[in-house]
Amino acid sequence: MDRNLKRRLEARLEAQLRGPIRQRQDETEIRIQPGDVPDVLRTLHDAVDLRFEILADLAGVDTGEHMQVVYHLWSETSPDWLRVIADGLSRDDPRCPSATFLWTGAEWLEREAYDMFGIVFEGNRDLRRIFMPPDYTSFPLRKDFLLPDDAARSTGEGVRHVERSHAPAVVADDPAAGVRRAPAS
Amino acid sequence: MPPRTTRTTGRATRSAAPRPPHASEDDPRIMLDREISSDLYDPVPPYPTQTEREAEFYTRGDGEMFLNVGPHHPATHGVLRLVLKLSGEQVVDVDPVLGYLHRGVEKICENSDYYHVIDQVDPLEYVSSLFQEWAAVLAFEKLMDVEVPARAEWIRVLSGELLRISSHTLFMGFLALDLGGLTPILYSFIERDEIVEMLAALTGARMLFNYFRIGGVNGDLNHEFLSRLGDWMSRAAKQTEANAGLLNENEIFVRRARGVGVLSREMALRYGVTGGNLRASGVPFDVRRAHPYSVYPALDFNVPTRLEGDALARYLIRVDEVRESIKIIDQCLHNMPDGPVMAKLPRLLRPHPGRAWGAVEGPRGMLGVYAISDGSDQPFRFRIHDPSFVNLETVPALLPGNLLADTMAIVSSLDPVMGGIDK
Incomplete structure (x- = not known):
């Protein structure tokens, strides 16, 4: 745990932090509003005593109640991994500013989060599906995605015709599958 | 969104090839020529x-054409489709199309218990699957505050570095293969085969090892593994230099790799390349x-860097890393402590709510x-x-301006493995 990093983050990001900074083992975690993402990431990247230059990961999370976008950052100024959680995106219309203005490489990571969770990253110029076919309508990593093969419902329209299944199966919704929710923490 | 103004093909006019005489009109297995649309x-x-x-x-644009490379192309290291926009023989732009190997491993893992996740992540990077297991058990051990026995950590480092050498050696062979050199891949596979047989003696599997466990590893070092390892270590350094010399001193290879894909x-x-x-x-x-993990802080090795950033530098870095890995294996064999290789854990893991x-x-x-x-x-x-996912993302930035013949050299020098990219 890097106590010093906690002090620096509190000094730099006082206005944007939502909730306390949590530290456990070699990780430091902060929570912010989705709207503050560009400002916070810019500060973390540019401030001389922070310099988080390496974007280790960008991931979407569906807690069952709302969506999150989670950034993992690394800096040579701290021995800790920094986790930035943009919390409280609505599940019906999740929107978050893009991080591509700072890390071009976030483009595909955001495409993946869009593909899997439906999170719309405003400012990403290439936000289309990356793994699933372009006509696919579900978001597979959401907690209300039914496992009995949703993919069979896709007609494959838009897929090149050699790869298309000829008769799309009709799968009835499974009423037993409920939404799994994370405990509020 | 602007409508697409031009389409590429006029394949509707392709000449109808004569059908083989044995083909029946109503045989569903045979695709008649008139059914093959231009879309194909x-x-x-x-x-x-x-x-x-x-x-x-x-x-x-004016004078430009599109070309599909893949998804089934020997030099795309799996099933990757690159749509190239060409002007003559020069690449203007690239659109990589992913997802041909997408299996939804993350979703599968979210529906498996903690022990089963480890064999689900194995086939992701099938060339070096121990590392994928390692990342998973590392996260889980942090989640559960598990203390891993020292000997298990040393065994993890030992087997991991062996696999790193195998993976790097294979990379060198495939890079040469994509540049037209057929010989190095044969020597790479000799090296890889020895390492893979060694790990098979240790783990019981040649490729998808399923060896690391939450809290340790599946079994202690055995006699066959150690005797194979000792045999291999006696000539590993020399063999590495010989294999590297095959390419380092090859003028065609060096001149084709230098300065491309900077x-x-x-x-x-x-x-975010790593x-x-x-x-x-x-x-x-x-x-x-x-951000050291396991016993790496106790080990003496260098982190080689280069400044050029071209395909040749990426190749030479791998050669240097193989040398460093041999150093690490040597230290593992000398410093490995005795003791148990598994922590005591319950059969069913239910960690407290948290994140790691x-x-x-x-x-x-x-x-x-x-x-x-x-x-x-x-x-x-x-x-x-x-x-590999992030490394491959640089392809649309690296390829434009290069010749078509260099595209595969550049993609190959980034060393992507599609199993990991598509998840």
Whole structure:
């Protein structure tokens, strides 16, 4: 745990932090509003005593109640991994500013989060599906995605015709599958 | 969104080849020539463009053409489709199409219990699957505060570094193969086969090892593994130099790899590239040193870096890393303590609700796992960060301006493995 990093983050990001900074083992975690993402990431990247230059990961999370976008950052100024959680995106219309203005490489990571969770990253110029076919309508990593093969419902329209299944199966919704929710923490 | 203005093909006029005499009209297995629409060979997707970038890419300029490379192409290292926009023989733009190997491993892991996750992540990077297991167990051990016995950590490092050598050796062979040299791959496979047989003696499997466990490893070192390892170590350094010499002193290889696909330092950082590709651009970021895990702080090894950032530098970094890995294996054999290789854990793991991020340095870069527990016996969220995914992302920036013949040299020098990229 890097106590010093906690002090620096509190000094730099006082206005944007939502909730306390949590530290456990070699990780430091902060929570912010989705709207503050560009400002916070810019500060973390540019401030001389922070310099988080390496974007280790960008991931979407569906807690069952709302969506999150989670950034993992690394800096040579701290021995800790920094986790930035943009919390409280609505599940019906999740929107978050893009991080591509700072890390071009976030483009595909955001495409993946869009593909899997439906999170719309405003400012990403290439936000289309990356793994699933372009006509696919579900978001597979959401907690209300039914496992009995949703993919069979896709007609494959838009897929090149050699790869298309000829008769799309009709799968009835499974009423037993409920939404799994994370405990509020 | 602007409508697409041009389409590429006029394949409707392709001449009808005579059907073989044995083909019956109503045999469903035979696709008659008139049924093959022009779409089959058309790189342009048969739907309206969805984004600004896609519209820009699929608008054909004067004298430009589209070319599909893949998904089944021997030099794409799996099933990757690159749509190239060409002007003559020069690449103007690239649109990589992914997803041909997508299996939804993250979703599968979220529906498996903690022990089963480890064999689910094995086939992701099938060339170096121990590292994927390592990232998963590291995250889980942090989640559960498990103390791993010292001997298990040393065995993890030992087997991991062996696999790193195997993976790097294979990379060198495939890079040469993509540049037209057939010989190095044969020597690479000799090396790889010895290492794989060695690990088979240790783990019981040749490729998908399923060896690491939460809290240790599956079994202690055995006699066959150690005797094979000793045999191999007696000539590993010499053999590495011989294999490297085959390429380092090959003028055709060096002249084709030097100066192509230059990834500058700033660009590498902006793209989030990690591993050898980042170190070849002059950034000494290696998770083993930048954020040490396991017993790496106790080991003596260097992090080689280069400044050129071209395909040749990326190749030479791998050669240097093989030398460092041999050093590490030597230290493991000398310093390994005695003791148990597994911590005592319950049969069913139910970690307290929490979050953990574990990252290890794989042969292609930083492999990360972000695991969330909700207190049940399955991970609530299991996020896998694969380095090849981000490394491949630089392709649209590296290829433009290069010749068609160099595209495969550049893609291959980034060392992507599609199993990990597509998840």
